[in-house]
Amino acid sequence: MDKIIISPSKYIQGEGALANIGEYVATYGMQPLVIADDFVMGLTKGTVEASFKEQLVEFDTFNGECSREEINRLIDKTDSVKADVIIGIGGGKTLDTAKAVAYYCKLPVVIVPTIASTDAPTSALAVIYTPEGEFSEYLLFPSNPNMVIMDTAIIAAAPVRLIVAGMGDALSTWFEARANMTSGKTTMAGGAPTRAAQALAKLCFETLMADGLKAKVAVENKVSTKAVENIIEANTYLSGIGFESSGLAAAHAIHNGLTKLEECHHLLHGEKVAFGTLTQLVLENAPLEEINQVIAFCKSIGLPTNLHDMGVKEIDRDKLLNVAEVSCAEGETIHNMPFPVTAQSVLSAILTAHQLGS
Known part of the structure; x- marks a missing residue:
């Protein structure tokens, strides 16, 4: 390829x-x-x-x-x-x-x-x-x-929730790129990822960790700082090139599943993707240190880390199984993961991610 x-x-x-x-x-x-x-x-x-x-x-x-x-x-x-x-x-x-x-x-x-x-x-x-x-x-x-x-x-000068949601969308970029690289699946660009695209995806994550909270505080005060400049580039360019040329995987597919939950309809795209990212990390059994790093980052800037944060009051396994089934639909990007994924394994990951992030 x-x-x-x-x-x-x-x-x-x-x-x-x-x-x-x-x-x-x-x-x-x-x-x-x-x-x-x-x-x-x-x-x-x-x-x-x-x-x-x-x-x-x-x-x-x-x-x-x-x-x-x-x-x-x-x-x-x-x-x-x-x-x-x-x-x-x-x-x-x-x-x-x-x-x-x-x-x-x-x-x-x-x-x-x-x-x-x-x-x-x-x-x-x-x-x-x-x-x-x-x-x-x-x-x-x-x-x-x-x-x-x-x-x-x-x-x-825009509402702070918007740039925070952008960080939620960008948060998935490196983890989905990494999974796609391991599986060797075709990216949205129509081929295999270049090293340059992979490097941009990783830089996106590193920039979020370094400057995300600082940027949020600046935007709360409606000012642009170096951290804001860096996060705007991460949310838009680094994440944009990273996702399109390095590939999507479970996080965005789980986002698509979450759109079926009425309680989540008020959430912005990136807010749902953030929880999808946490769920993907559980799904692939990422190191606990990495999972905790993502949870701590999300909590620091106000992104949801559990189902309650997203407005889900009752944990209904049947509804969540429907979310998992939609996430695993034929053609979904979750099948870019480097192992077979089932609706049951996604349900298990969602419940575990919810508990870890609570």
């Missing part, structure tokens, strides 16, 4: 980076269409317009759902204004929509996250929903975004 690593063509990060967007985007086009929701538009439009100076910039308000209908509406808008580059500013659904519009219009896309809650901004993937907000399909792109711009001042 060939080794493959994929990534955005350019990744830019810095305090006030949005103010330079006009200069950066000029590489790709001179008539951009900017897509953002109402709140983000109000937050960023003035900065974007000032950066492009006299250049013509079209803006369109994202309607809140990354659906086929919204994508088609924005494709029509792109054609009508003769845009030659798409810019998405905001959260995951806005960014996924921008990626999809650019893909269908065969245009470059620039991604500007305003939060660091997941590693999705760098990926060659969008999640498509129905207009009512139900999952519809994954849309895979032949390449990653042309550019990702992270303005750390904007991200540091």
Whole structure:
């Protein structure tokens, strides 16, 4: 199997980076269409317009759902204004929509996250929903975004829960990469992991351990520090390249199973992934020292370490067996683990992880 690593063509990060967007985007086009929701538009439009100076910039308000209908509406808008580059500013659904519009219009896309809650901004993937907000399909792109711009001042001003959830998502990266490397399964990049991708995945974990708590404290005070800069890079770039080019395993599959528990519907993606990571470590019988390190980290920044933390009041084994069965569905990434996994073994790991993290 060939080794493959994929990534955005350019990744830019810095305090006030949005103010330079006009200069950066000029590489790709001179008539951009900017897509953002109402709140983000109000937050960023003035900065974007000032950066492009006299250049013509079209803006369109994202309607809140990354659906086929919204994508088609924005494709029509792109054609009508003769845009030659798409810019998405905001959260995951806005960014996924921008990626999809650019893909269908065969245009470059620039991604500007305003939060660091997941590693999705760098990926060659969008999640498509129905207009009512139900999952519809994954849309895979032949390449990653042309550019990702992270303005750390904007991200540091977002609610602290979002960057903490991003750390929960990033926490799984190294452990899933390690499992995938051992099993030799194909990664989302379509091949075996490179040493570079593995190194980024490990650096992601090391950065979380070194700077996670410091970054949380800084963001609670709505300031950007060196630790915040490091964690934004870990949550977005290191984790993004790490998961896509090194592979997913049990942690994300268990996250998918947890979406079937109504009590967990209020949780963010990374909050569920954090418990999925702890469960994966139990599943593979990782050293207790490593498990305790993960538990201590999660507790220090406010990530859940047991089912009660996630809102599950009663431990119902039948419901948890359903979670385990969904986690083990055919095609799920849990089968990238370097040993056979059954629903019963996942249930056992969930219950043990819950007890260890309580």
